[in-house]
Amino acid sequence: xxxxxxxxxxxxxxxxxxxxxxxxxxxxxxxxxxxxxxxxxxxxxxxxxxxxxxxxxxxxxxxxxxxxxxxxxxxxxxxxxxxxxxxxxxxxxxxxxxxxxxxxxxxxxxxxxxxxxxxxxxxxxxxxxxxxxxxxxxxxxxxxxxxxxxxxxxxxxxxxxxxxxxxxxxxxxxxxxxxxxxxxxxxxxxxxxxxxxxxxxxxxxxxxxxxxxxxxxxxxxxxxxxxxxxxxxxxxxxxxxxxxxxxxxxxxxxxxxxxxxxxxxxxxxxxxxxxxxxxxxxxxxxxxxxxxxxxxxxxxxxxxxxxxxxxxxxxxxxxxxxxx
Amino acid sequence: xxxxxxxxxxxxxxxxxxxxxxxxxxxxxxxxxxxxxxxxxxxxxxxxxxxxxxxxxxxxxxxxxxxxxxxxxxxxxxxxxxxxxxxxxxxxxxxxxxxxxxxxxxxxxxxxxxxxxxxxxxxxxxxxxxxxxxxxxxxxxxxxxxxxxxxxxxxxxxxxxxxxxxxxxxxxxxxxxxxxxxxxxxxxxxxxxxxxxxxxxxxxxxxxxxxxxxxxxxxxxxxxxxxxxxxxxxxxxxxxxxxxxxxxxxxxxxxxxxxxxxxxxxxxxxxxxxxxxxxxxxxxxxx
Numbered sequence: 026x027x028x029x030x031x032x033x034x035x036x037x038x039x040x041x042x043x044x045x046x047x048x049x050x051x052x053x054x055x056x057x058x059x060x061x062x063x064x065x066x067x068x069x070x071x072x073x074x075x076x077x078x079x080x081x082x083x084x085x086x087x088x089x090x091x092x093x094x095x096x097x098x099x100x101x102x103x104x105x106x107x108x109x110x111x112x113x114x115x116x117x118x119x120x121x122x123x124x125x126x127x128x129x130x131x132x133x134x135x136x137x138x139x140x141x142x143x144x145x146x147x148x149x150x151x152x153x154x155x156x157x158x159x160x161x162x163x164x165x166x167x168x169x170x171x172x173x174x175x176x177x178x179x180x181x182x183x184x185x186x187x188x189x190x191x192x193x194x195x196x197x198x199x200x201x202x203x204x205x206x207x208x209x210x211x212x213x214x215x216x217x218x219x220x221x222x223x224x225x226x227x228x229x230x231x232x233x234x235x236x237x238x239x240x241x242x243x244x245x246x247x248x249x250x251x252x253x254x255x256x257x258x259x260x261x262x263x264x265x266x267x268x269x270x271x272x273x274x275x276x277x278x279x280x281x282x283x284x285x286x287x288x289x290x291x292x293x294x295x296x297x298x299x300x301x302x303x304x305x306x307x308x309x310x311x312x313x314x315x316x317x318x319x320x321x322x323x324x325x326x327x328x329x330x331x332x333x334x335x336x337x338x339x340x341x342x343x344x345x346x347x348x349x
Numbered sequence: 350x351x352x353x354x355x356x357x358x359x360x361x362x363x364x365x366x367x368x369x370x371x372x373x374x375x376x377x378x379x380x381x382x383x384x385x386x387x388x389x390x391x392x393x394x395x396x397x398x399x400x401x402x403x404x405x406x407x408x409x410x411x412x413x414x415x416x417x418x419x420x421x422x423x424x425x426x427x428x429x430x431x432x433x434x435x436x437x438x439x440x441x442x443x444x445x446x447x448x449x450x451x452x453x454x455x456x457x458x459x460x461x462x463x464x465x466x467x468x469x470x471x472x473x474x475x476x477x478x479x480x481x482x483x484x485x486x487x488x489x490x491x492x493x494x495x496x497x498x499x500x501x502x503x504x505x506x507x508x509x510x511x512x513x514x515x516x517x518x519x520x521x522x523x524x525x526x527x528x529x530x531x532x533x534x535x536x537x538x539x540x541x542x543x544x545x546x547x548x549x550x551x552x553x554x555x556x557x558x559x560x561x562x563x564x565x566x567x568x569x570x571x572x573x574x575x576x577x578x579x580x581x582x583x584x585x586x587x588x589x590x591x592x593x594x595x596x597x598x599x600x601x602x603x604x605x606x607x608x609x610x611x612x613x614x615x616x617x618x619x620x621x622x623x624x625x626x627x628x629x630x631x632x633x634x635x636x
Binding site: 068072074076121122124125127128129131132133135136139140143144146147259260264267268271275300301303304306307308310311314315318 | 382383385431434435440441442443444445446448449450451452453455456457459460568569571572575576579609610612613616617619620623624627
């Protein structure tokens with residue numbers, strides 16, 4: 026606990042000790058970590074394996090641009106509004122695509138993301154297919170100096186990651202989280218215990234969609250430029266996120282954290298190789314899925330009895346000793 | 350007349366979509382596997398066709414004699430080597446493994462062939478057309494549609510009239526009992542994937558002759574095939590052809606209204622069917 030708090034403090038002070046490039050990289054890491062946490066909650070806990078979360082990343086990004094340019098909102102307000110709107114929008118979408126089961130659900134989410142991409146490509150006021158940049162006065166409204174803006178966007182990314190991790194953790198420890206775990210382990214048994222499966226999954230879908238849109242807004246606040254292909258990229262916002270979660274360990278909270286660190290270490294060392302790096306990533310993910318489906322964290326846990334986020338039940342031998 | 354022409358074009362395009370979908374439908378039917386890499390395998394077949402035609406200087410349709418067995422071989426090895434290990438109660442492993450496969454295929458093709466769009470040259474057949482009752486239809490689209498009908502009829506024959514088809518159906522219904530009856534499940538699944546990828550080879554060659562392609566277009570092909578399967582109804586191959594036709598017609602009509610609406614109109618048609626008739630228009634009737 027103390028170590029975590031100290032570590033967070035050091036990271037929060039990064040604008041004073043890190044260079045500009047490092048700051049940007051760290052910000053990117055936090056945003057990927059948040060996306061991975063959210064996807065893991067959906068796929069690893071609720072069994073909703075989506076390959077279409079880029080729909081919400083792009084939606085959040087585009088709403089940041091639209092609401093600041095035409096609505097005159099402050100960028101942070103626009104990002105939050107984008108998240109709330111994404112939440113509302115995800116309800117009718119869920120009503121439609123929840124009709125598809127299992128793997129077909131996955132492709133259905135992809136179709137939805139394509140509908141988003143093609144629709145935003147039609148919006149000529151947002152630059153159509155070629156996209157647009159965030160106007161200078163909107164960027165200025167964040168902070169006057171360039172370093173001030175960079176620090177602010179760094180803190181927003183760090184804050185978002187902390188909030189996402191905390192929310193997911195608290196959700197999983199709550200009654201609803203217990204219901205979710207029950208559904209994951211056995212839908213039939215969970216239904217027998219009176220859990221409304223459809224509603225629980227809908228809740229998870231709506232909340233993760235809203236958060237994903239907020240992260241999307243933050244991503245494009247960093248980039249300052251948006252286009253339909255970048256905003257709704259299946260590689261950037263879904264493939265990488267899936268690899269992070271699978272390599273780290275799906276269905277655990279520690280997995281996405283370890284996966285994110287490994288992913289960025291791999292990326293920084295192999296980035297010069299270009300496409301080869303993606304091939305390696307795909308191979309690693311397949312090997313992990315076949316040989317160690319619980320990921321790197323699963324391997325660590327099977328060796329050492331460790332848990333960074335206490336979520337499982339343990340037998341307490343302590344009290345029994347006293348009785349005897 | 351222009352509209353009738355658009356509808357005809359869309360119908361013929363539907364034949365190609367049905368070919369994208371047939372392999373997807375087949376492997377789902379036999380082993381409940383949804384292959385996310387299906388679109389990339391179609392593109393792989395197109396590139397194999399390209400290399401064969403360039404190296405041997407033969408017509409793309411002749412290249413099928415090499416590409417079809419090669420893709421079938423890849424399918425069998427892929428299924429027995431990797432995909433069989435992912436099958437079980439959990440949907441995550443097959444989904445994520447085929448997703449990883451999709452990324453590997455896409456980037457390997459990018460490495461080998463670069464991102465430049467390529468196209469296969471089929472000669473005069475590409476521009477030839479026949480007048481049909483006041484309309485002018487391209488020979489290539491008509492041929493594609495005819496091939497789609499022949500392939501689906503062939504798959505139906507294999508499924509319901511041959512020993513291999515009986516093995517497919519038996520394993521699909523109850524793989525444990527099929528094993529007890531002396532069927533080797535791993536082999537049956539391997540054969541199903543081989544057959545599916547042989548069909549994919551045909552789809553890939555026809556795609557590469559019809560339009561230009563690059564390593565990134567696989568995802569969209571998977572989506573078109575998937576939409577045709579869902580619109581038509583799971584487990585019904587003729588329904589899949591109807592689904593492909595509906596998708597093709599929606600796209601050409603959308604393109605007629607506004608070129609930017611082509612793909613969107615197809616997706617909307619799919620979502621409308623999903624909203625009104627989630628089981629698809631012609632689902633399989635279980636006896």
